[in-house]
Amino acid sequence: DTEVTQTPKHLVMGMTNKKSLKCEQHMGHRAMYWYKQKAKKPPELMFVYSYEKLSINESVPSRFSPECPNSSLLNLHLHALQPEDSALYLCASSQDRQGDFYEQYFGPGTRLTVT
Amino acid sequence: GEDVEQSLFLSVREGDSSVINCTYTDSSSTYLYWYKQEPGAGLQLLTYIFSNMDMKQDQRLTVLLNKKDKHLSLRIADTQTGDSAIYFCAAGSYQLTFGKGTKLSVIP
Numbered sequence: 001d002t003e004v005t006q007t008p009k010h011l012v013m014g015m016t017n018k019k020s021l022k023c024e025q026h027m028g029h030r031a032m033y034w035y036k037q038k039a040k041k042p043p044e045l046m047f048v049y050s051y052e053k054l055s056i057n058e059s060v061p062s063r064f065s066p067e068c069p070n071s072s073l074l075n076l077h078l079h080a081l082q083p084e085d086s087a088l089y090l091c092a093s094s095q096d097r098q099g100d101f102y103e104q105y106f107g108p109g110t111r112l113t114v115t
Numbered sequence: 116g117e118d119v120e121q122s123l124f125l126s127v128r129e130g131d132s133s134v135i136n137c138t139y140t141d142s143s144s145t146y147l148y149w150y151k152q153e154p155g156a157g158l159q160l161l162t163y164i165f166s167n168m169d170m171k172q173d174q175r176l177t178v179l180l181n182k183k184d185k186h187l188s189l190r191i192a193d194t195q196t197g198d199s200a201i202y203f204c205a206a207g208s209y210q211l212t213f214g215k216g217t218k219l220s221v222i223p
Binding site for chain 2: 004041042043045092102103105106108109111
């Protein structure tokens with residue numbers, strides 16, 4: 001199984017809502033990532049978890065709150081978002097620390113629209 | 116930090132070869148990657164090259180690396196309509212820096 005799954009596929013939320021994005025992998029990977037991708041732009045790294053601990057936070061606003069409940073699951077909790085946060089949110093995973101080689105497996109993404 | 120640049124668009128006829136170019140700034144990147152993104156989908160790792168290699172071939176894909184000029188290219192032989200997608204060059208290790216992506220359009 002080389003699949004990363006993400007739910008929901010699409011999400012529309014108001015600026016006062018609280019919602020969560022979910023990501024799951026069963027490849028035994030110990031590193032998991034959240035990326036944000038705006039239209040016609042490359043993915044931008046938001047967070048990296050390594051062995052269920054947050055190892056990289058790319059100065060992301062606190063209205064985005066990641067959580068890694070176990071080695072297979074990664075959540076992104078959303079609260080008080082702005083319309084400019086509308087984007088495709090991609091989850092990825094990789095085996096941790098194979099030398100310098102990191103094959104990241106990406107999920108299909110959640111298309112988020114903030115109204 | 117790392118900076119990765121790519122041309123934004125490429126249009127080729129079906130059956131021709133496509134060449135997508137990329138330049139990067141950080142010579143310490145041990146691996147360089149090519150990812151493919153189809154519309155509405157996540158990214159798929161196509162191929163990668165170790166920095167001490169000049170060339171890597173994988174079926175229809177050939178990656179060329181000029182480490183002196185920090186220039187990477189991806190050649191797709193016998194390009195098919197199914198190859199239409201956005202191709203991202205990426206450098207780094209744990210923390211990847213992606214180029215802006217090259218949109219490949221294949222004309223039947």
